[in-house]
Amino acid sequence: MTDVLSLHGVTKRYGATAALADVSFALKPGEVVALVGPSGAGKSTVFRCVTRLVAPDAGTVSVLGQDLASLSGGELRRARRDVGLIFQQFNLINRMSALDNVLAGRMGHVATWRVVARQFPRDDRQLALACLDRVGLLDKAYQRSDSLSGGQQQRVAIARVLAQRSRILLADEPVSSLDPQSADNVLTVLRQVAQESGIAVLCALHQVDLARRFADRVIALKAGRIVLDGPASAFNAAAFTDIYGTAEQSAGPVPSTCDAVPRIAAA
Numbered sequence: 001m002t003d004v005l006s007l008h009g010v011t012k013r014y015g016a017t018a019a020l021a022d023v024s025f026a027l028k029p030g031e032v033v034a035l036v037g038p039s040g041a042g043k044s045t046v047f048r049c050v051t052r053l054v055a056p057d058a059g060t061v062s063v064l065g066q067d068l069a070s071l072s073g074g075e076l077r078r079a080r081r082d083v084g085l086i087f088q089q090f091n092l093i094n095r096m097s098a099l100d101n102v103l104a105g106r107m108g109h110v111a112t113w114r115v116v117a118r119q120f121p122r123d124d125r126q127l128a129l130a131c132l133d134r135v136g137l138l139d140k141a142y143q144r145s146d147s148l149s150g151g152q153q154q155r156v157a158i159a160r161v162l163a164q165r166s167r168i169l170l171a172d173e174p175v176s177s178l179d180p181q182s183a184d185n186v187l188t189v190l191r192q193v194a195q196e197s198g199i200a201v202l203c204a205l206h207q208v209d210l211a212r213r214f215a216d217r218v219i220a221l222k223a224g225r226i227v228l229d230g231p232a233s234a235f236n237a238a239a240f241t242d243i244y245g246t247a248e249q250s251a252g253p254v255p256s257t258c259d260a261v262p263r264i265a266a267a
């Protein structure tokens, strides 16, 4: 199977800090990969390189086989359209309905005036409704997004990526602000859409137990280097100690501050 996303020897420095050092990995269609590691390990920098918010100092990032550094203008916009994003804080437009938020995912596909005037073609509206249906929210289509629960808002954000027809989904701490049940629901939906649509998911997670339960594969970064890249089963207690520098303890998310001691659920 062809790789949809690949990084080869990616290095990024901020002054004296090596945020990423010789990072290489590739994602296949439909794969769900958890990106883990302590705060400051480089997870966000991976995302910034893939979205081309920053350019690596060395190495290449390829989306659907195209080196991002070789693209500009319309080609770069198209490559960015292939990469959908969801965030910890959902990033929906609160006063708009769930449907209008999903239609925003069509921005890269329709004329700008249609987006501004919210005059989307009938096919796009049908597609957006179908995407809401796939995340189990068809009945909320006309509800204001800020009246939805956090888990529902995150599912709207996933539907928006589906409407965008992205081939890669980058999820930056997508369930950190959700209760455990909602977090499970969101990650279950994420897995389903990956399997059904062949979207490759790269998901930064602080909750180690969730990484183990929902990811096919775990990539761990430590001080900008990959220290583990393997099936979720390889992310065991010994690997945890190596990555976080402390033994596994009890249930709870890995804290987001550098100095705190990670607390996680037992496998």
Ligand SMILES: Nc1ncnc2c1ncn2[C@@H]1O[C@H](COP(=O)(O)OP(=O)(O)OP(=O)(O)O)[C@@H](O)[C@H]1O
Pocket: 014, 017, 018, 019, 037, 038, 039, 040, 041, 042, 043, 044, 045, 046, 256
């Ligand atoms: N704009 C910047 N200027 C200087 N240093 C930066 C900048 N962005 C990131 N860094 C440094 O690069 C390293 C990697 O940061 P990054 O944000 O990628 O880590 P992270 O794994 O996403 O952390 P967290 O889990 O806390 O979000 C850190 O040492 C950070 O301080």
